[in-house]
Amino acid sequence: MNQSKDNQFSDRLETAAKAREAMLARYRSRPAADDPAVVARQAERQAVIEAREERNKEREAARLxxxxQRIAEAKAQREFEAAEVLRIAAEKAERQAALAAEQKEARDARFAARKLRARK
Known part of the structure; x- marks a missing residue:
């Protein structure tokens, strides 16, 4: 069986302890919250967040x-269609009134002609 050189239990414990120490050292070497570099990074992040929120607000405003605009156009279209229906109905009523007047004139002319024939 092939054994690696870190196969001893004590070696594994030592390697794990070194890894823990390295992580702890990296954590301790981390800059403090009031460090100018940290403050600058936080300011940059905050600026990015604010810019994102502003873009989202602008997108929402544009969408609204x-x-x-779409609702106004739909309303204008409905109003135009309603006006068109009213115009067509008015034209139809006007044509019917004109036709009725023509028919009445023709009927009156026939009646008058019949009376003239009857008088002769």
Whole structure:
């Protein structure tokens, strides 16, 4: 069986202890919260967050404006269609009134002609 050179229990314990010490040393060497580099990074992050929020607000405002525009266009279209229906109905009523007037004139002319024939 092939055995690695760190196969001894004490060697493994020593390696784990060194790794823990390295992690602890890296944690301790971390800059404090009031370090200028940390403060600068936090300010940059905050600026990025604020810019993202601003872009989201602008997108939302643009989306709402587009929605309002779409609703206004739909309303204008419905109003135009309603006006068109009213115009067509008015034209139809006007044509029917003109047709009724023509028919009445023709009927009156026939009646008058019949009376003239009857008088002769």
């Amino acid at each position: 404006a587009a929605e309002v």
